[in-house]
Amino acid sequence: MNSQELKRTLTIVLVVAVLLGLTAAVLYLLYGFAIVWQAIAAGVTIALLLIFVLILLTISIYLWIRFLWLKREFKNCRDENLFLQREIKNYKAQLMQKEKEEPTDE
Numbered sequence: 001m002n003s004q005e006l007k008r009t010l011t012i013v014l015v016v017a018v019l020l021g022l023t024a025a026v027l028y029l030l031y032g033f034a035i036v037w038q039a040i041a042a043g044v045t046i047a048l049l050l051i052f053v054l055i056l057l058t059i060s061i062y063l064w065i066r067f068l069w070l071k072r073e074f075k076n077c078r079d080e081n082l083f084l085q086r087e088i089k090n091y092k093a094q095l096m097q098k099e100k101e102e103p104t105d106e
Helices: 003-099
Strands: none
Touching: none
16 A cells, blocks of 8 residues: 555545544534433423422311311301300290280280
């Protein structure tokens, strides 16, 4: 082999090696960016899901407290209703007693 052919062969090998190296570097960068992009997308998805869970948690706590409050109000209303029913019954009994005691004008 003469030196011209050797230089030409080495140049071709060097160019192919540089092209393969650049292609590998670009693919590695694209792969790295894809991994980073997937990580960012996963982080955003997890953040949105956490926000959704926190919203549902606050709504459930609010509804639980509201349920306890309504239960308490219902008990108070029921007690008041029973008290008023007893008062009405006593009032009717007093009216009946007064009607029996009053003479009728006939």
